[in-house]
Amino acid sequence: MQRIAEVLKRYPIVAVTLGLLLVVIVLDLAGAGGPAQWLATAYVIVIIAMTAYSMVRDVIRGHFGLDILAVVAMAAAIATGEYLAAMIVVLMLTGGEALEDYAELRARRDLNALLERAPQSAHRLDPVHPDLPATDLPVNEVAIGDLLLIKPAEIVPVDGTLVGSEAEFDESSMTGESLPVLHRDGDRIFSGTVNRDRAVTMRATADAANSQYQQILSLVRDAQQQKAPTVRLADRYAVPFTIVSLIIAALAWWLSGDPVRFAAVLVLATPCPLLIAAPVAFIGGMSAAAREGIIVKGGATLEALAKSRSVAFDKTGTLSHGEPELVAVQPAHVDLDADRLLQFAASAEAHSSHVLADGVIRAARQRGLESLPVSDASEHATQGVEATVAGHLVRVGKLSFIRENDAAATAAELDPGQTAVMVAIDGRFAGSLILADALRKNAPQTVARLQEMGVERVLMVTGDNEQTARSLAGEAGIPEVYANLRPQDKVEIIRGLTERPVTMVGDGVNDAPVLAIAEVGIAMGARGSTAASESADAVIRRDDIGLVARAHEIGRHTYRVALSAIWLGIALSLGLMLIAAFGFIIPVVGALLQEVVDLAAILYALRARTGGRSRGEKTVTTHTTRSAQHAQTGSSGF
Numbered sequence: 001m002q003r004i005a006e007v008l009k010r011y012p013i014v015a016v017t018l019g020l021l022l023v024v025i026v027l028d029l030a031g032a033g034g035p036a037q038w039l040a041t042a043y044v045i046v047i048i049a050m051t052a053y054s055m056v057r058d059v060i061r062g063h064f065g066l067d068i069l070a071v072v073a074m075a076a077a078i079a080t081g082e083y084l085a086a087m088i089v090v091l092m093l094t095g096g097e098a099l100e101d102y103a104e105l106r107a108r109r110d111l112n113a114l115l116e117r118a119p120q121s122a123h124r125l126d127p128v129h130p131d132l133p134a135t136d137l138p139v140n141e142v143a144i145g146d147l148l149l150i151k152p153a154e155i156v157p158v159d160g161t162l163v164g165s166e167a168e169f170d171e172s173s174m175t176g177e178s179l180p181v182l183h184r185d186g187d188r189i190f191s192g193t194v195n196r197d198r199a200v201t202m203r204a205t206a207d208a209a210n211s212q213y214q215q216i217l218s219l220v221r222d223a224q225q226q227k228a229p230t231v232r233l234a235d236r237y238a239v240p241f242t243i244v245s246l247i248i249a250a251l252a253w254w255l256s257g258d259p260v261r262f263a264a265v266l267v268l269a270t271p272c273p274l275l276i277a278a279p280v281a282f283i284g285g286m287s288a289a290a291r292e293g294i295i296v297k298g299g300a301t302l303e304a305l306a307k308s309r310s311v312a313f314d315k316t317g318t319l320s321h322g323e324p325e326l327v328a329v330q331p332a333h334v335d336l337d338a339d340r341l342l343q344f345a346a347s348a349e350a351h352s353s354h355v356l357a358d359g360v361i362r363a364a365r366q367r368g369l370e371s372l373p374v375s376d377a378s379e380h381a382t383q384g385v386e387a388t389v390a391g392h393l394v395r396v397g398k399l400s401f402i403r404e405n406d407a408a409a410t411a412a413e414l415d416p417g418q419t420a421v422m423v424a425i426d427g428r429f430a431g432s433l434i435l436a437d438a439l440r441k442n443a444p445q446t447v448a449r450l451q452e453m454g455v456e457r458v459l460m461v462t463g464d465n466e467q468t469a470r471s472l473a474g475e476a477g478i479p480e481v482y483a484n485l486r487p488q489d490k491v492e493i494i495r496g497l498t499e500r501p502v503t504m505v506g507d508g509v510n511d512a513p514v515l516a517i518a519e520v521g522i523a524m525g526a527r528g529s530t531a532a533s534e535s536a537d538a539v540i541r542r543d544d545i546g547l548v549a550r551a552h553e554i555g556r557h558t559y560r561v562a563l564s565a566i567w568l569g570i571a572l573s574l575g576l577m578l579i580a581a582f583g584f585i586i587p588v589v590g591a592l593l594q595e596v597v598d599l600a601a602i603l604y605a606l607r608a609r610t611g612g613r614s615r616g617e618k619t620v621t622t623h624t625t626r627s628a629q630h631a632q633t634g635s636s637g638f
Contacts, residue, residue: 085587285558288611305555557612
C-alpha cells in the first residue's frame with residue numbers, strides 16, 4: 001500500500017483520475033447516473049483541452065504525433081454518452097507515463113547498477129603517520145598523491161598504485177576477467193575494481209573525475225540522458241495508423257448508423273503501444289549492452305548499429321593488442337651501436353603519447369639502458385617526437401618525418417606484421433627500430449561475424465605503413481586497406497563511403513575526429529584515450545575486439561524488438577477495432593482491452609534486455625590478458 005501511495009503521489013493526475021473514476025462508478029451503481037455523467041464529462045473535457053493544447057503546440061513545431069486519436073476517442077465517447085469509457089481512456093493516457101517509467105526502470109536496471117555501486121567516499125591516511133586512523137572524505141576530494149586505505153570487499157575509489165604488500169582484486173566488472181588478479185607493490189590499480197580479502201594501501205594517481213570508473217559513470221549518465229530515437233520511430237507509423245483508425249471508425253458509424261460504433265472503435269485505437277513499447281525496447285538494448293561492457297550513449301546509436309553497412313577499424317590498439325615488442329635494432333652507421341641508438345630513441349620517446357613509444361621504452365629498460373637527459377621535447381601529431389637528448393637533436397617517428405632532416409633516410413625491410421620506427425640524430429639518419437604488434441586472436445572471427453550479419457564493407461584505416469597494414473589486414477580477413485593516413489585523411493575516407501551508416505572503431509587521440517564523423521564511433525576504451533571515448537557514440541570497456549560484433553548484434557536485436565513491439569500493438573488494435581466495428585465490443589470493454597494491448601506490447605519490448613543471444617550461442621569475445629590489464633593508456637597509429 002505504501003508503494004502505491006508513493007506512485008500516486010508522484011503522478012497526481014493519475015491519482016485524481018482514479019479517484020474520480022471510482023466516484024463515477026459508485027454513483028452509477030447507486031442509480032445516480034446523471035451526476036456521474038456530468039462529473040465524468042466535465043473532467044474529460046478538461047483533459048481533452050489539455051491534450052489538445054499540447055497537440056497544437058507540437059503541430060506548430062512540425063511534429064505530428066498520435067494525440068489526435070486520443071482526443072477524438074475521448075470526445076466521441078463523451079458525445080455518445082459513454083462517459084465511463086471516456087474515463088478509462090483518460091486513465092490509460094495519464095497512467096501511461098507511470099507505466100512507461102516502470103518499464104524503463106526495469107529496462108535500465110543494468111545501467112543503474114553501475115551508478116549505484118559507485119564509491120562515495122575514501123579513507124585517506126596521514127602520509128607522515130600512516131599508522132594513525134584513516135580520515136573519511138568524499139571521493140571527489142581525493143587528490144593525486146593521497147595515500148588511501150582500501151578495506152576488504154571495498155571498491156577502489158580512484159586510480160592509483162599499490163603500496164606495500166601484494167593483494168588480489170576482482171576486476172570482472174571492468175575487464176570481464178572472471179578470476180581474481182594478483183597485484184604487487186607498484187602495480188597500477190583501477191578504480192571500480194574490488195579489493196578481495198585484506199586491507200591494502202594505495203597512492204592515488206588520478207582524482208575521481210579522471211579515474212577510469214568515474215569516466216565510465218560519466219558515460220552511463222550521458223547514455224541515460226540521450227533521448228532514444230523511439231519517438232521518431234513511432235511517429236513513422238503515427239499518420240497512417242491515425243488515418244486507418246478514423247476510416248474504420250467512420251465506416252462503422254456510416255454502415256451501422258450507430259455513433260457508438262465510432263466511439264467503440266476509437267477507444268481501441270489509442271496509441272499507447274506506439275508511444276511506450278519502442279522506448280522501452282531501446283532502453284532495454286542499452287541495458288543489455290552495459291551488462292557486456294559496452295556503454296551505448298543513446299538509442300540513436302543502437303538504431304545506427306542495427307542498420308550499419310560499413311565498419312572501419314584502426315589498426316594499432318584496435319585490431320592489434322597495442323603492445324608492440326622490439327624485435328630488432330638496425331643502426332645506419334658503424335660508429336653507432338644498437339644499444340646507443342635505442343637509448344637515444346627511448347629517451348626521446350619518453351615524451352611521446354604514441355603506443356609504439358611504450359614498446360621502445362620497455363625494450364630499453366629490459367636491456368638496462370638508463371634514460372639520457374632530455375630538453376625541448378615536442379610531439380608532432382601522427383608523425384613522431386623531436387627532443388634534445390644529451391645535447392643532441394633527436395627525431396623519432398615516421399620515415400617521412402625523418403626525411404624532413406635527411407632525404408637519404410631509407411625504409412627498413414620488414415617482415416609481415418612488423419612496423420619500423422626511424423631515428424635521426426643531429427639531422428642525420430641514424431637507423432631503424434623494428435617492432436611487431438600481434439593481431440588479436442579473435443579479430444578474424446569478429447570480421448567474419450560482421451560480414452555474416454550483412455555488413456557490406458569492412459576496411460582498415462591506419463597511419464601505419466602499408467606493408468604492415470596489409471599483412472595484419474590479411475590475417476584478419478579485411479579486404480580493404482588504407483595506410484599511411486593522417487587523422488584528416490581518415491575523416492575524408494569515412495566521409496566518402498557510400499555504404500552507410502558507417503561504424504568506425506578506434507582507440508587513440510588521433511581517432512577522435514573520425515569517431516565523431518562516423519554515424520557510430522566505437523572507442524576501445526579499456527586502454528584507449530579519454531578523447532576517443534568522449535567523441536565516440538559507444539565505448540567498449542573491456543579490451544576485447546569481439547565486442548564490436550556483439551554491439552552490432554545487440555543493435556540489430558533491439559531494433560527488431562522495437563519494430564515488432566510496434567507492429568504487435570498495431571495488429572492487436574486493428575483486430576479489436578474491426579471486431580468493435582461490427583458491434584461485438586462496447587466502448588467500456590474496448591477501453592479495458594486496450595490496456596491489455598498496452599501491457600502485451602510493453603512485455604514484448606522488454607525482450608530487448610536479452611541482447612538477442614540465444615542459449616549456448618558461441619561468442620567471439622575473449623577475456624583480457626593479464627598484461628593487457630596492467631598496460632598503460634596509449635594512443636594508436638602513427
